[in-house]
Amino acid sequence: MADKPLSGITVVDFSQFLSGPYTGLRLADLGARVVKIENPRGGDLCRRLYISNVEIEGDSSLFHAINRNKMSFCVDLKDERERLPLVRLLEKADVVIQNFRPGVIERLGFGYEDVRRINPRIVYGSISGYGTEGPLAEAPGQDLLVQSLTGLARLGEEDGEAPMAYGLAVADMSAGALLAEGILAALVRRSIAGQGALVEVSLLESTLDLMQEALADAPVGALAAKPDGLPAEAPVAGAAGAFRAESGPLPAERPDLAPAEMFRAESGSESAKAPDVAQAEIYRPESGFESVKAPDVAPAGIYRTGDSYIAIGRGAPLFALGRAIGWFDAEERVLAPAGSRAAQPGIRERLQSKFGERTTAEWLASIEQAGIPCSEVLDWPNLLKHDGFRALEMIQTVRRASGATLAALRCPIRIDGKRLTSATGSPGIGEHNTAILRELEGR
Amino acid sequence: MKLLEDLLVLDFSQFMAGPFAAMRLSDLGARVIKVERSEGGDASRGLTLSNLKVDGDSTVFHAMNRNKESYAANLKDPDDLRKVIRLIEQADVLIENFRPGTMAKFGLDYASVRELNPRLVYASITGYGAEGPWKDKPGQDLLVQALSGIPWLNGNADQPPVPFGLSVVDMFTSANTVQGILAALIRRGRTGEGGLVETSLMEAALDLQFEVLTTHLNDGGQLPQRSRISGAHAYLGAPYGIYATRDGYLALAMGSVVRLGELLGCEPLTRYPNPSSWFDERDEIKEILASHLRSRPTGEWLALLEPADYWCAEVRTMEEALGHEGVRELDIVIEVSRRNGAKLRTTRCPIRVDGQRLGNEVAAPSLGEDTAAVDREFGLAR
Structure with a gap:
């Protein structure tokens, strides 16, 4: 130029x-x-x-x-x-x-x-x-x-x-x-x-x-330090993280279900582009799990597969993911780990053991088809030879x-x-x- | 202190990378009008991964949209579209992060908009660039x-690749976008013409790795080797890492292993006088160090290392960090309010200009809060 x-x-x-x-x-x-x-x-x-x-x-x-x-x-x-x-x-x-x-x-x-x-x-x-x-x-x-x-x-x-x-x-x-x-x-x-x-x-x-995102989710005490340098008293129940609604006419809202800890680690954003992104809506289970009212989201992260790794994006709906990986049969009865809700402890481990059963390519085929954000996990040599990387002309x-x-x-x-x-x-x-x-x- | 006074930014973006860029421009003094779809607005308003909402919107939305106005419009409605176009005619900057092609459907792509307003700086954020096999991912x-290689740089050798827990790629994409926009505005000051600024998450992820990736490109393609223990940087030698102590954690940055052994009273470390051994025998050294450091509390180790100016720090939790005097003195926490009185605490812009902290008390807008006022001010209402 x-x-x-x-x-x-x-x-x-x-x-x-x-x-x-x-x-x-x-x-x-x-x-x-x-x-x-x-x-x-x-x-x-x-x-x-x-x-x-x-x-x-x-x-x-x-x-x-x-x-x-x-x-x-x-x-x-x-x-x-x-x-x-x-x-x-x-x-x-x-x-x-x-x-x-x-x-x-x-x-x-x-x-x-x-x-x-x-x-x-x-x-x-x-x-x-x-x-x-x-x-x-x-x-x-x-x-x-x-x-x-x-x-x-x-x-x-x-x-x-x-x-x-x-x-x-x-x-x-x-x-x-x-x-x-x-x-x-x-x-x-x-x-x-x-x-x-x-x-x-x-x-x-x-x-x-x-750390903006993490701060937004911080317990109320975190941003309300007392002058002596110690964090303020124990978090107030129902308070809204860093954004404590102090005197506003509308109190902070907090759904009863879905404990906060289930999303903490991956709390954050999606940079998905389309205005039609509200996936939580799209994947709201139509049958079964009617008791699940709160967002039913699988733990995002990287899992070992039969041959390498797979990344499951943030906000991936657990129900749809469960369907895509064969946790349910055609009638949507649970076939594998009973009541697989993210809210339950050990869900990450159970997902991990399921992902170990097949190769990354096999999983990607079924999970991508279900419209769930996921991807392979590339190391540098595979990144550098990928057409997606080459198209960027980054080097x-x-x-x-x-x-x-x-x-x-x-x-x-x-x-x-x-x-x-x-x-x-x-x-x-x-x-x-x-x-x-x-x-x-x-x- | 308003460096960008009188600049008008239209923010069509959602979620994080785009809105955060627009917020930074607002912190720097620009006026930002968020153009949101009438139905629900920015999808991140409802993105409550922590299930925490304030005054109807998620905390993440609040964090990324301070000090903006909200203009609600349905771009599929010809009247609304006409109004939005008239706003664009008067704007200095436009930011969007739709999937490639979406803005074109409304005739709002750069080529079309440029005809209406040749001085406009138009920023477009994508996931992987506007072309290539990843463009629709x-x-x-x-x-x-996961695709960029970043997770292979975190954690220990026996762990799977570990991604950053924060949306660091979004944040850096946002920074790149702000830089591109401001540079284009500087050029506009010289030439009178706007321009198109394009950034992507993938390019930001690669740029974040530019030091180590450049090394990889020139070292015959060696792969990063994460430590067996206390991994903190795959390319740095011992003692670089975080170690458990009797009561917490201690971070050690680059420094002489021998000197460290002397200061900590750890004789085995003094047997590594050759700096190249700090790389070649990194994990052995770190194991010796790890078992030594477990014997006493963090404070005692710091008392030995700090007076000697050895690079070390206590590893704090976020709560401890924010409560610390050194952090509180920076006044990084601000309180913002909505027009209805709802008050929130968040962090301010970290840039200071002429000794002044940037920030104000205006919280993120509720959906369409400013539609009527903007219609009047810009003469958009029929």
């Missing part, structure tokens, strides 16, 4: 590791020019954060994935002479990104107030671990620790699961995505009103934002100045029907110093 | 996860 949406925008990126650099990557893919500011003592620490034996020209595969399509300007921030060109770069910049621990960038002389004096139109994006003040401000802003401190890792506990961290850096990525949103919104305002802005996000708040090859190439993913957004791609790989430390200095000198 | 978070 000749004219990407952010073409003409320059981003000066002081950040390291994942959260801030993920913001920079997105802005770069949307068309901005992103200049990484790196120190001469090894640059971004992520260059040396290895997760495998893949090393390309001295840098980890992580670094390459996160920093493709960026420039590198190497500056010793502690050297007055070296700072001068950086100041001149900031004069021309539109956006700054930083993710040091609170106070560090100010000590280096490039806090928001400093940069704003240099360039009043600057949109300055800042990521902290836990906010810039308060008792957690100094705690290390590391993804797993944030998952642990927010309760994310223990959300499955009500279903008897041990704590489980999410195996991806969702706290970092959520903060990085939010920062991109805030920066872009501030650029929209700047284009109208001319003023810059300070945009701040934290890993902690971003992770809580990701692009990027090239470094040296000619070294790397297979990378592209930006997940399309604009005007076109995929946002860029063949530029990650930079070496200081690779663009000469070009940037020349540009600043107007040559 | 249900675009549901868990199923997309």
Whole structure:
């Protein structure tokens, strides 16, 4: 695309590791020019954060994935002479990104107030671990620790699961995505009103934002903490989770049937598209189970089959699923596990043992036919050769100045029907110093 | 602090990815009118997986639709459709997440709408893109996860693939959509023209894995190897993980195994001086650590590790987290009200602008709450 949406925008990126650099990557893919500011003592620490034996020209595969399509300007921030060109770069910049621990960038002389004096139109994006003040401000802003401190890792506990961290850096990525949103919104305002802005996000708040659904279902005590830091008294019967209906004329509604715990783990949404999606209605049993008034939903999740695995989507009606997998005969009498209602304990185990009887393909044929959301469970090799994946054209090859190439993913957004791609790989430390200095000198 | 003041967003979407994107735009200052079918509205109003409703709507609906207006319309009714088209003519942004082709049936696809309003930024969210063999599959978070490889990154080696318990893919699809819309608005400021922004759940699921998937694409196709115990990241070495203590759980991030052994008084760990062994002998090291950590309560371990700046944390429940002083100081919980007085608590937008927290007190609308007012304001009533 000749004219990407952010073409003409320059981003000066002081950040390291994942959260801030993920913001920079997105802005770069949307068309901005992103200049990484790196120190001469090894640059971004992520260059040396290895997760495998893949090393390309001295840098980890992580670094390459996160920093493709960026420039590198190497500056010793502690050297007055070296700072001068950086100041001149900031004069021309539109956006700054930083993710040091609170106070560090100010000590280096490039806090928001400093940069704003240099360039009043600057949109300055800042990521902290836990906010810039308060008792957690100094705690290390590391993804797993944030998952642990927010309760994310223990959300499955009500279903008897041990704590489980999410195996991806969702706290970092959520903060990085939010920062991109805030920066872009501030650029929209700047284009109208001319003023810059300070945009701040934290890993902690971003992770809580990701937990929105769970919070919506939280017991009432969870969001009503008392000043002493302890959760408030025991949940009030019939209260509506995080959304406590306090003084509204209409009390919270709570059906008598269907204990909340039966849906907790998978509580959440469907992104089904059609307006005709109310599956609970479609599958309401016409006969048998007339006593079941509340939503009769099978536990969503992944089950082992005779040869691999199958995923049953959220909101799948248990009655229809039971029919599709042969729990009932033609008269809809129960053939297998008596009274198979999700509300009964052990339903997941019983579904599991049933799914073990046949292969994934066999199950998919009968379950899909019944219109129940389900799918196979792909690993990466099978994903990568799947026509559905290929149709997305998600992989692009990027090239470094040296000619070294790397297979990378592209930006997940399309604009005007076109995929946002860029063949530029990650930079070496200081690779663009000469070009940037020349540009600043107007040559 | 209204970065997006005076922008009008029409939200035709349902469930999560679309509505959440529209809500973020609203938090950032835009005016959002939710266009809902007259019969029942957004299907997520009734999606009560927890069986909790407030003032007639599910808590999930409330969480995703704060600070919006609701305009009820039956798109199959020519009069209603005409009104909706006149709204679109005056809008800056439109968001929809119907199955591919649905908007076209009403003549509201991008190509048609662009004729009416060339400045419109039109965002379309699908499950798997608008073409290809998956295009008609249900675009549901868990199923997309299952197809994307994500569940092979969670849990321990002896477990089946484990999906995320939260609709993380929906949330990131939403973020991608907001980014695309805002970038297109920036371009509109320069060129005067709107544009089409397309995102999908599958592309978001792949982007979420971009670090490890890039590694896989370049390491000869090796598969992620989950730990036997305390699995937290299939690609990170010991001690990365969550461990049971005598009274709870402790999380340990990246760090020196030797130093950890010294701090915890666990001599066997000091026998792994070579950092590459923290990867190659990850599970052996983690087993030593796991049995050592069970002997004392979390607080005692933290007292040894925190003063040394070792990356560690107590693993809290959500209730404990929200009750913690460090979280409460952020004022992440806000109270919102409906016009009828029903009050709800939810979380605010996590972005701050110029030091100000974004948020206001307006709750999700009841179905069609603003239809008459919007008709009047935009001159839609005949």
